Amino acid sequence: MRRSGVKMALGAPPTAYDRAAIIFSPEGDLYQVRYAFEAVKKGWTSIGVRGRDAVVLAAEKRKISPLLDIVGIEKIYKVDDHVGVVFAGMGSDGRVLIDYARLVAVRHRLLYGEPPTVDYLAKQIADLKQVYTQHGGVRPFGVALIFGGINPDGRPRLIRTDPGGQYFSYYAVAIGMGDTFVNEFFEKEYKPDAGLDELIKLVLTAIFKSRVRGGEEKAEDLVKELHMLVEIGYITTDERTFKMLTADELKRYVDEIKGELLG
Numbered sequence: 069m070r071r072s073g074v075k076m077a078l079g080a081p082p083t084a085y086d087r088a089a090i091i092f093s094p095e096g097d098l099y100q101v102r103y104a105f106e107a108v109k110k111g112w113t114s115i116g117v118r119g120r121d122a123v124v125l126a127a128e129k130r131k132i133s134p135l136l137d138i139v140g141i142e143k144i145y146k147v148d149d150h151v152g153v154v155f156a157g158m159g160s161d162g163r164v165l166i167d168y169a170r171l172v173a174v175r176h177r178l179l180y181g182e183p184p185t186v187d188y189l190a191k192q193i194a195d196l197k198q199v200y201t202q203h204g205g206v207r208p209f210g211v212a213l214i215f216g217g218i219n220p221d222g223r224p225r226l227i228r229t230d231p232g233g234q235y236f237s238y239y240a241v242a243i244g245m246g247d248t249f250v251n252e253f254f255e256k257e258y259k260p261d262a263g264l265d266e267l268i269k270l271v272l273t274a275i276f277k278s279r280v281r282g283g284e285e286k287a288e289d290l291v292k293e294l295h296m297l298v299e300i301g302y303i304t305t306d307e308r309t310f311k312m313l314t315a316d317e318l319k320r321y322v323d324e325i326k327g328e329l330l331g
């Protein structure tokens with residue numbers, strides 16, 4: 069009986085590995101980081117695509133309540149004049165990290181007299197996320213961010229950062245609840261040499277098909293208000309200034325592809 073008691077004392081129950089972010093499971097997982105990825109998957113679908121001379125960021129909005137004013141909801145933000153960001157996951161975590169990215173951008177301009185690269189900003193956010201996976205008393209950030217912009221050398225860049233601190237460059241990527249469908253859609257339809265208009269139409273089509281596939285909305289009804297349920301920002305190599313599309317501009321794009329969406 070004494071030996072049995074010692075064995076129970078030394079052996080950790082299966083649930084012990086998710087009590088702190090710094091405890092590895094026998095399989096080599098950090099459960100709290102894995103759970104943070106699940107928080108990202110519950111977020112509204114967010115997208116980034118990169119073409120020959122432009123980068124487009126997009127995010128869907130959902131009417132979770134008839135009293136919710138979705139017009140006031142923002143999922144895409146300008147970090148610096150030449151960089152935008154979109155997120156999926158916990159909105160509060162996203163807001164804090166975006167404010168930090170803006171601070172990094174301002175400090176870089178003051179110190180070096182030039183704008184930071186998209187890669188630099190993404191790395192700084194990824195480094196901060198990584199720190200929150202190796203200290204007790206904190207939790208990982210439950211949010212993924214997609215940075216899109218034009219580097220000072222004129223190259224379009226699109227970089228995703230994950231809750232564990234990883235960051236990767238992409239041509240096209242989706243995060244959030246519709247990520248699986250949209251990423252598969254991009255694998256079939258994405259063209260690296262696409263221009264701005266093509267990229268905008270591509271992300272609108274991806275979001276529309278992803279929502280219709282869910283079965284909660286009818287295509288005929290969704291296409292009428294799609295321009296109010298999507299947020300899109302973009303930047304081109306010519307202007308190098310991150311801008312947002314207005315509802316009227318979005319409606320014009322939706323009208324142009326309406327036949328394709330309902331076909």
